[in-house]
Amino acid sequence: MTTRTRMNVYFSPDLLAQVEALSLRRQVSKSAIVEAAVASFLSGDTAERMEAAMSRRLDRLGRQVGALDEDLAVLGETLSLFVRIWLSSTPPLPESAQAGARAKGAERFEGFMQSLGRRLATGDRFLRELSRDVDSPSGSRSEDRRDATGDPA
Numbered sequence: 001m002t003t004r005t006r007m008n009v010y011f012s013p014d015l016l017a018q019v020e021a022l023s024l025r026r027q028v029s030k031s032a033i034v035e036a037a038v039a040s041f042l043s044g045d046t047a048e049r050m051e052a053a054m055s056r057r058l059d060r061l062g063r064q065v066g067a068l069d070e071d072l073a074v075l076g077e078t079l080s081l082f083v084r085i086w087l088s089s090t091p092p093l094p095e096s097a098q099a100g101a102r103a104k105g106a107e108r109f110e111g112f113m114q115s116l117g118r119r120l121a122t123g124d125r126f127l128r129e130l131s132r133d134v135d136s137p138s139g140s141r142s143e144d145r146r147d148a149t150g151d152p153a
Contacts, residue, residue: 009034019033
C-alpha cells in the first residue's frame with residue numbers, strides 16, 4: 001500500500017468550484033483530481049498528449065467538414081435541378097399577365113419565407129428529411145412531404 005502525505009493548498013473559489021464539479025461528474029475524489037493535474041503538469045509528455053488530443057480534434061473537424069461538403073453538394077444539385085426544370089417548364093407570359101404573375105409570385109415567395117422560417121425554428125432540415133426518406137423501407141414517406149407553404153402535398 002502506498003503511503004500518502006497530507007498537504008494543504010489554497011485555491012481560488014472559481015478553481016475550487018471547477019475541481020468540485022469535476023469530482024462530482026467523474027465520481028472521484030478532489031484529491032485524485034488535484035493529484036492527476038499535478039502529475040500531468042510535472043510530466044514531460046504533456047506536449048505529446050496535447051498534440052494527440054489536438055490531432056483527434058482536427059480529425060473530428062475534418063470529418064465534420066467532409067459531411068458539410070457532401071450536404072452542400074446535395075443542396076447545390078437539388079437547387080440546380082429545380083431551376084433547370086422550372087425554367088424549361090414555365091412558358092413566357094404575355095405582357096398583360098406579367099403584373100398578376102409578379103403579384104402571385106410575391107405572395108408565394110412570402111409563403112415560402114414563412115415556411116422556411118418555421119422549418120428553421122423547429123430544426124427540421126431538408127437533408128435530415130431526405131435521409132429519413134432514403135432510409136425508410138418504402139423509399140417514400142408521404143406524411144413528411146409538405147409544399148412550400150408547409151401544407152401536406
